[in-house]
Amino acid sequence: SQQGEEDPQALSIQEGENATMNCSYKTSINNLQWYRQNSGRGLVHLILIRSNEREKHSGRLRVTLDTSKKSSSLLITASRAADTASYFCATAAEGTYKYIFGTGTRLKVLA
Amino acid sequence: DTGVSQDPRHKITKRGQNVTFRCDPISEHNRLYWYRQTLGQGPEFLTYFQNEAQLEKSRLLSDRFSAERPKGSFSTLEIQRTEQGDSAMYLCASSLYGDEQYFGPGTRLTVT
Numbered sequence: 001s002q003q004g005e006e007d008p009q010a011l012s013i014q015e016g017e018n019a020t021m022n023c024s025y026k027t028s029i030n031n032l033q034w035y036r037q038n039s040g041r042g043l044v045h046l047i048l049i050r051s052n053e054r055e056k057h058s059g060r061l062r063v064t065l066d067t068s069k070k071s072s073s074l075l076i077t078a079s080r081a082a083d084t085a086s087y088f089c090a091t092a093a094e095g096t097y098k099y100i101f102g103t104g105t106r107l108k109v110l111a
Numbered sequence: 112d113t114g115v116s117q118d119p120r121h122k123i124t125k126r127g128q129n130v131t132f133r134c135d136p137i138s139e140h141n142r143l144y145w146y147r148q149t150l151g152q153g154p155e156f157l158t159y160f161q162n163e164a165q166l167e168k169s170r171l172l173s174d175r176f177s178a179e180r181p182k183g184s185f186s187t188l189e190i191q192r193t194e195q196g197d198s199a200m201y202l203c204a205s206s207l208y209g210d211e212q213y214f215g216p217g218t219r220l221t222v223t
Contacts, residue, residue: 033211042113042202043154043214088153090212097142098167099212101153 006102019076021105023089033090081111115215123221131189132218136205146202
């Protein structure tokens, strides 16, 4: 079964709006990572948040981590058409490097 | 371009044939991962190396799948006696000390 599950499965917003997607996981983790995948392309690492961190920023990205709820959220502010992609969270149980990816959130930003 | 390369990019094979894929990671990265991805799904973990040692292997990997990383540099993934269900994108990624992974472009396998 998937360690991470993203929610929603699909999201459609207008350019300039913010996009929020969530990830839930099942076990204690060392870190949680978010990746982006454009259609037909490889995955690109966006941001990593460690288990002892609660919030992290990178440009227009903001990630939060709640280890008590085993959940994370990714916020993309002021979205652009170029942000249209699938977004995945990835986690590995503590003590392993067996990264499990969720099924992803498909984001569509309309110009 | 992340610096991770995979070869070939596309492979069409007939059911029952063996195929081998190659991954060249970023040179200083000590960890290398193989994943499989089907349409509409996230990458599915297959196996992971730290240097030349294969440390973890998914139960999804049947006896028909084998991976090597001789000398801790490039890696190969071999699938023997391919089945139609093996059709997927095979992704390789590398990282330094287990943090952010850099993915290659993938090898798309089609089994006819």
